[in-house]
Amino acid sequence: MDWGLTLTLMLGGLAVLLLIGLPVAFAFIAVTTVGAYFVLGGDRGILQLARNSAQSVANFQLAPIPLFILMGEILFQTGVAHRAIDAIERVVTRIPGRMSVVTIFGGTIFAALSGSTIANTAMLGGTLLPGMLKRGYHPSMAMGPIMASGAIAMLIPPSALAVLVGSLAGISIAGLLIAGVLPALLLAVLFVAYVVGRSLLDPKVAPPDVYEEMPLRERWTPFVIYVLPLSVLFAVVIGSLLAGIATPTESAALGSITAVIIGAAYRALSWEKMGRALMETLKLSVMILFIIAASQTFAQVLSFSGATNGLINAINAVDPTPLMVLLGMIAILLFLGCFIDQVSMLMVTVPVFVPLADAMEINELTLGVVYLLTMEIGLLTPPFGLLLFVMRGVAPPEIRMPQIYASVMPFLLIKLFVLALIVWLPGIGTWLPGLMGR
Amino acid sequence: MTGHSPGLAVFSAGILGVIAVFIAINVVLRNLGLPVVYGALDAIQYALMIATFLGAPWVLSIGGHVKVDLITSNLSQRTAYALTRLTSAIGAVTAGVLGWYGLQAVLASAARGSMIRTSFVIPEWWMLAFVPLSLALCTIIFIRRLLYPETAERSLSGL
Amino acid sequence: DEVTLRAVSAFTLGTAFSREFESFVEWINENGKGVVQINMVGGPEAVPPFELGNAVQSGVVDIANNTTAYYPNLLPTGDALHLAENTIQEQRENGCYELVDRIHQEQMNVKYLGHGGDGIGYHLYLTKPVEGPDLSGLTIRTTPVYQAMFTQLGANLVRTAPGEVYSALERGAIDGYGWPSQGVLDLGWDEQTKYRVDPSFYNVDVNLLVNLDTWNGLTDEQRAKLEEGAAWMEELNNDNADRNATEYAAQADAGIETITFSEADAEAWTNAARDAGWAAVEEVDADLAQQMRACMTK
Numbered sequence: 079m080d081w082g083l084t085l086t087l088m089l090g091g092l093a094v095l096l097l098i099g100l101p102v103a104f105a106f107i108a109v110t111t112v113g114a115y116f117v118l119g120g121d122r123g124i125l126q127l128a129r130n131s132a133q134s135v136a137n138f139q140l141a142p143i144p145l146f147i148l149m150g151e152i153l154f155q156t157g158v159a160h161r162a163i164d165a166i167e168r169v170v171t172r173i174p175g176r177m178s179v180v181t182i183f184g185g186t187i188f189a190a191l192s193g194s195t196i197a198n199t200a201m202l203g204g205t206l207l208p209g210m211l212k213r214g215y216h217p218s219m220a221m222g223p224i225m226a227s228g229a230i231a232m233l234i235p236p237s238a239l240a241v242l243v244g245s246l247a248g249i250s251i252a253g254l255l256i257a258g259v260l261p262a263l264l265l266a267v268l269f270v271a272y273v274v275g276r277s278l279l280d281p282k283v284a285p286p287d288v289y290e291e292m293p294l295r296e297r298w299t300p301f302v303i304y305v306l307p308l309s310v311l312f313a314v315v316i317g318s319l320l321a322g323i324a325t326p327t328e329s330a331a332l333g334s335i336t337a338v339i340i341g342a343a344y345r346a347l348s349w350e351k352m353g354r355a356l357m358e359t360l361k362l363s364v365m366i367l368f369i370i371a372a373s374q375t376f377a378q379v380l381s382f383s384g385a386t387n388g389l390i391n392a393i394n395a396v397d398p399t400p401l402m403v404l405l406g407m408i409a410i411l412l413f414l415g416c417f418i419d420q421v422s423m424l425m426v427t428v429p430v431f432v433p434l435a436d437a438m439e440i441n442e443l444t445l446g447v448v449y450l451l452t453m454e455i456g457l458l459t460p461p462f463g464l465l466l467f468v469m470r471g472v473a474p475p476e477i478r479m480p481q482i483y484a485s486v487m488p489f490l491l492i493k494l495f496v497l498a499l500i501v502w503l504p505g506i507g508t509w510l511p512g513l514m515g516r
Numbered sequence: 517m518t519g520h521s522p523g524l525a526v527f528s529a530g531i532l533g534v535i536a537v538f539i540a541i542n543v544v545l546r547n548l549g550l551p552v553v554y555g556a557l558d559a560i561q562y563a564l565m566i567a568t569f570l571g572a573p574w575v576l577s578i579g580g581h582v583k584v585d586l587i588t589s590n591l592s593q594r595t596a597y598a599l600t601r602l603t604s605a606i607g608a609v610t611a612g613v614l615g616w617y618g619l620q621a622v623l624a625s626a627a628r629g630s631m632i633r634t635s636f637v638i639p640e641w642w643m644l645a646f647v648p649l650s651l652a653l654c655t656i657i658f659i660r661r662l663l664y665p666e667t668a669e670r671s672l673s674g675l
Numbered sequence: 676d677e678v679t680l681r682a683v684s685a686f687t688l689g690t691a692f693s694r695e696f697e698s699f700v701e702w703i704n705e706n707g708k709g710v711v712q713i714n715m716v717g718g719p720e721a722v723p724p725f726e727l728g729n730a731v732q733s734g735v736v737d738i739a740n741n742t743t744a745y746y747p748n749l750l751p752t753g754d755a756l757h758l759a760e761n762t763i764q765e766q767r768e769n770g771c772y773e774l775v776d777r778i779h780q781e782q783m784n785v786k787y788l789g790h791g792g793d794g795i796g797y798h799l800y801l802t803k804p805v806e807g808p809d810l811s812g813l814t815i816r817t818t819p820v821y822q823a824m825f826t827q828l829g830a831n832l833v834r835t836a837p838g839e840v841y842s843a844l845e846r847g848a849i850d851g852y853g854w855p856s857q858g859v860l861d862l863g864w865d866e867q868t869k870y871r872v873d874p875s876f877y878n879v880d881v882n883l884l885v886n887l888d889t890w891n892g893l894t895d896e897q898r899a900k901l902e903e904g905a906a907w908m909e910e911l912n913n914d915n916a917d918r919n920a921t922e923y924a925a926q927a928d929a930g931i932e933t934i935t936f937s938e939a940d941a942e943a944w945t946n947a948a949r950d951a952g953w954a955a956v957e958e959v960d961a962d963l964a965q966q967m968r969a970c971m972t973k
């Protein structure tokens with residue numbers, strides 16, 4: 079069969095099945111099964127597909143995915159996360175748009191402790207949004223920072239999505255985990271700058287609030303008790319990776335164990351909470367790993383059919399520059415991000431983009447960071463943005479969806495700006511991993 | 517339906533917990549200069565596979581697999597049910613077909629006595645068997661949803 | 676009439692262990708016009724390496740470039756192939772080729788068409804020096820290829836995922852690893868490697884496998900052309916000595932020192948490799964192991 083036809087049928091079939099609402103993993107399996115029959119050669123092709131699917135997740139490199147998720151879940155289920163946010167709120171004073179700044183600080187700190195943007199956003203929304211709205215914050219100053227900084231969780235390790243990008247795209251996982259740190263911090267700084275600037279220009283959007291006057295000691299004690307100890311976790315996960323003393327898998331496992339120890343130290347641990355954390359971990363991990371099984375086999379069939387090579391040769395024939403190719407990929411990713419979830423974005427594009435980037439000699443870490451940032455942006459772009467829905471879930475009923483869309487716009491622009499900056503200065507992503515050897 | 521699934525799910529969740537403990541123990545052993553468990557790598561690879569395939573039916577039953585609800589979220593209930601029936605039928609056929617071929621793969625492997633030879637030697641079909649088992653349970657869940665579309669769960673999934 | 680066969684390599688195209696295979700495919704497509712052509716489908720991105728044996732057995736793939744370490748589930752005595760101390764040309768002379776071909780046909784439904792990798796030995800690479808073949812106290816990353824040998828020499832063995840070897844070396848989780856003479860620099864592991872132990876032991880085995888039903892369905896002329904191509908490819912093994920020399924020089928440039936064992940130590944080293952290797956094959960099938968050892972060792 080002609081590769082163009084195969085490509086069209088497989089991607090087209092996938093698009094239809096995704097749109098009518100078949101779970102993503104099964105949409106992939108359906109298309110791949112039919113594809114395997116025609117491309118790999120009948121019954122034996124499907125039989126081979128069944129074997130390949132078992133093989134695809136029996137991969138040690140995927141072990142950090144459940145472990146990173148588990149670590150964040152333990153912190154959330156034990157309430158350690160919420161207490162830390164309260165403590166941060168106490169110590170941030172005298173800054174315009176104070177509560178928005180607290181949100182960004184809290185979101186960034188938790189990005190370093192949790193790999194789940196949903197959990198992060200839900201936690202920030204649940205603990206901070208009611209207070210901000212009560213104090214008369216403009217919805218855009220309340221909800222925007224929550225979603226924008228909640229999304230940072232996937233850029234800073236622990237990040238299950240970074241592990242996923244690394245393992246699917248064949249990029250150094252440790253390198254990619256570290257590569258997300260600088261862009262994330264840059265985002266946080268720009269968010270704060272925006273929030274403070276806007277509050278200064280238009281004080282109505284963030285009324286200077288009357289926070290309780292309290293002695294210094296009382297103000298800082300909760301911070302010392304509930305936030306500082308979390309730096310141990312930070313050191314275990316990011317420090318060990320950066321210092322090159324632990325592999326991603328080991329840092330993830332140590333992180334989970336440390337989270338349990340911290341939970342126990344606060345006497346916040348119970349069998350019930352551990353059970354809930356494990357079941358929640360199972361749900362998210364299986365969701366990802368099962369899609370991996372489905373999409374890797376999809377990529378194999380696509381590659382076997384010659385479609386992958388055919389497309390790459392066709393693009394090569396146009397003789398584009400690597401920059402043009404990279405910008406084209408970004409455009410496609412941003413477009414997809416408006417409509418589909420992060421994992422699907424990755425699954426649909428990796429089989430084509432990775433060989434293409436390879437052929438074009440685009441730096442793999444740059445490609446990885448571009449993936450992470452575009453996926454992160456996709457979390458916030460209407461109509462389908464996971465975090466927009468999370469916000470819908472935690473916001474009071476009078477808040478309308480268009481208000482949620484509008485509140486995130488300024489932050490989306492900042493993220494697009496940072497994305498452009500990375501294309502222009504790839505060092506923002508590649509410099510830090512370069513320091514750690516590999 | 518899923519009389520088995522919660523049990524399997526708890527088992528799978530347990531596997532993930534054990535993986536975490538196991539890797540951490542290995543790190544500690546190594547740093548104490550003690551020998552680490554030789555087969556850990558292979559054991560963890562298969563544990564991940566087992567947890568994934570045994571956990572998948574449960575995740576399906578609670579609506580935890582990611583969906584694109586671009587179109588489906590704005591439909592009347594009638595249309596939504598009709599569409600759920602359609603996707604459930606497609607899902608059931610897909611899982612059923614691949615599960616059946618997975619079973620053939622298991623039988624073929626068992627018949628020729630293929631062994632996995634890594635740090636340990638075990639029959640290959642032991643591992644392959646999780647694929648048809650998982651897909652058979654998924655087929656049952658899809659069929660149930662085909663018959664009773666109102667039981668289809670909606671939940672927000674992602675990371 | 677012309678037939679087109681679908682080929683897949685277990686190794687990424689363009690890398691060391693796919694090179695001869697790709698040359699073979701070119702040779703056939705050049706010299707086999709009107710008789711037999713090969714469509715190079717791809718590498719591990721098309722079929723996972725550990726599934727390639729099954730794919731060529733079932734006929735999903737017509738021709739595979741594969742190493743026995745990737746299909747022990749189908750050919751449990753395959754480990755013997757990298758224990759060979761003679762060349763494939765010598766094995767074709769002394770009847771060993773027929774034996775290996777026969778067990779491939781009987782046990783996994785494939786024709787053993789050709790063999791590459793002769794002359795590419797394996798080495799032990801280390802982060803700390805050793806005096807002799809005693810490896811006790813060292814933690815070594817291993818694959819089933821060296822498992823028996825390193826165990827016998829007293830090493831503490833671990834299995835490390837390929838993606839984690841670099842950092843495992845860096846923080847001392849492992850003191851070394853076994854690897855062929857070629858490829859260390861491609862992986863970047865040289866940055867964390869201080870020593871290479873000489874002499875080498877064993878031989879890389881990369882084998883041309885053809886699905887047996889496909890093979891039996893070919894005409895005599897088509898089979899002859901493929902065999903001619905395989906023989907041509909096997910001559911390329913003679914280039915491996917030069918390639919090794921180039922690779923060793925590059926390793927030296929990268930700061931990897933050579934530890935060369937004394938004659939007595941080298942003999943103990945080689946004997947340990949040989950004895951442990953064959954003992955492991957004997958455990959699987961004593962009779963076959965004996966037959967293969969008789970025609971593969973000197």
Ligand code: NA
Nearest residue numbers: 189192231236
């Ligand atoms: Na994170």
Ligand code: NA
Nearest residue numbers: 415456459462
């Ligand atoms: Na979106």
